[in-house]
Amino acid sequence: xxxxxxxxxxxxxxxxxxxxxxxxxxxxxxxxxxxxxxxxxxxxxxxxxxxxxxxxxxxxxxxxxxxxxxxxxxxxxxxxxxxxxxxxxxxxxxxxxxxxxxxxxxxxxxxxx
Amino acid sequence: xxxxxxxxxxxxxxxxxxxxxxxxxxxxxxxxxxxxxxxxxxxxxxxxxxxxxxxxxxxxxxxxxxxxxxxxxxxxxxxxxxxxxxxxxxxxxxxxxxxxxxxxxxxxxxxxx
Numbered sequence: 001x002x003x004x005x006x007x008x009x010x011x012x013x014x015x016x017x018x019x020x021x022x023x024x025x026x027x028x029x030x031x032x033x034x035x036x037x038x039x040x041x042x043x044x045x046x047x048x049x050x051x052x053x054x055x056x057x058x059x060x061x062x063x064x065x066x067x068x069x070x071x072x073x074x075x076x077x078x079x080x081x082x083x084x085x086x087x088x089x090x091x092x093x094x095x096x097x098x099x100x101x102x103x104x105x106x107x108x109x110x111x112x113x
Numbered sequence: 114x115x116x117x118x119x120x121x122x123x124x125x126x127x128x129x130x131x132x133x134x135x136x137x138x139x140x141x142x143x144x145x146x147x148x149x150x151x152x153x154x155x156x157x158x159x160x161x162x163x164x165x166x167x168x169x170x171x172x173x174x175x176x177x178x179x180x181x182x183x184x185x186x187x188x189x190x191x192x193x194x195x196x197x198x199x200x201x202x203x204x205x206x207x208x209x210x211x212x213x214x215x216x217x218x219x220x221x222x223x224x225x226x
Contacts, residue, residue: 033214042117042203043217088156098169098210099144103156 006089006104014112019076021107023089024069030092032065032072033101037086046074046087051094079111115140117206117218125224131192134221138185138206144168145187146215147179150201159202162187163210194225 007022025032031050035043049056049065049072056063062075076083086108090101118137126132138145146169147159158171162181179189185206191198201222205215 035217040201040220040222042219043205045214045216048214090156096169098161098163099146099205099207099213099215100158100161100169100171101146101148101205101215102158103148105155 006087006107008107009105010108010110012110012112013079015079015081017079017111019079019083019109019111021074021087021109023072023074023104025072025089025091025102025104026070027091028094029067030094032063033090033092034061034063034072034074035088035090035103037088037106039085043088076109079109081111081113083109084111085109117204117216119202119204119218119221121221122219123222123224125226126194127226128194128196130194131190132194132223133188133190134202134204134223136187136189136204136206136218138187138204139216142206142208142216143185144207144210145181145185146205146207147187147189148203148205149173150203150220151197151199156203159189161210168210191223196225199223199225 033048034046060077065072086106088106089104144163146161161169165181176192181187201220203220204218207213207215
């Protein structure tokens with residue numbers, strides 16, 4: 001079963017606008033990762049934020065993490081049509097060892113030209 | 114460096130057959146994880162292999178198995194295929210076992226008829 005929930009499930013915006021996606025999770029985590037998936041293809045790693053970090057930037061991406069609320073958000077600024085994809089958050093449970101990730105249900109982002 | 118490769122990319126099988134999928138991780142990566150993605154269940158962890166040993170296992174029946182070779186390449190096998198096994202199977206590699214970035218391959222699309 002999916003640990004996380006992502007909100008919204010679908011988001012449609014115009015090019016140049018910002019897109020914000022939220023992710024909630026249930027357990028204590030080591031880190032949280034965001035991935036992008038284009039139409040039924042492999043996942044592309046976007047960013048990893050550790051449990052002791054609150055904010056992280058990478059290019060047009062900004063990720064925040066609030067461990068007290070068990071939530072994270074991904075902001076894509078100045079969106080482009082090429083950003084159209086599904087976005088997933090994934091967490092590593094602190095209670096388990098290894099590389100097991102639990103994924104959220106994903107947000108489908110559509111950026112209209 | 115070459116990315117994660119998976120073969121074959123597409124596969125059509127009939128119920129009752131078995132199938133073997135292959136994954137070659139990024140050079141130098143020693144951990145390989147497998148995930149199943151379906152529209153109904155989303156992305157679910159199957160298992161992880163590290164140094165030729167299964168490190169973690171998800172909640173899947175014994176029909177799903179895997180192994181890892183000394184060169185870190187991994188295979189997963191599904192026996193006695195069921196219609197519900199139709200899915201995108203994704204392989205991910207990371208440098209070590211633990212909560213690091215995982216890099217995904219393009220996936221193998223399995224259709225069971």
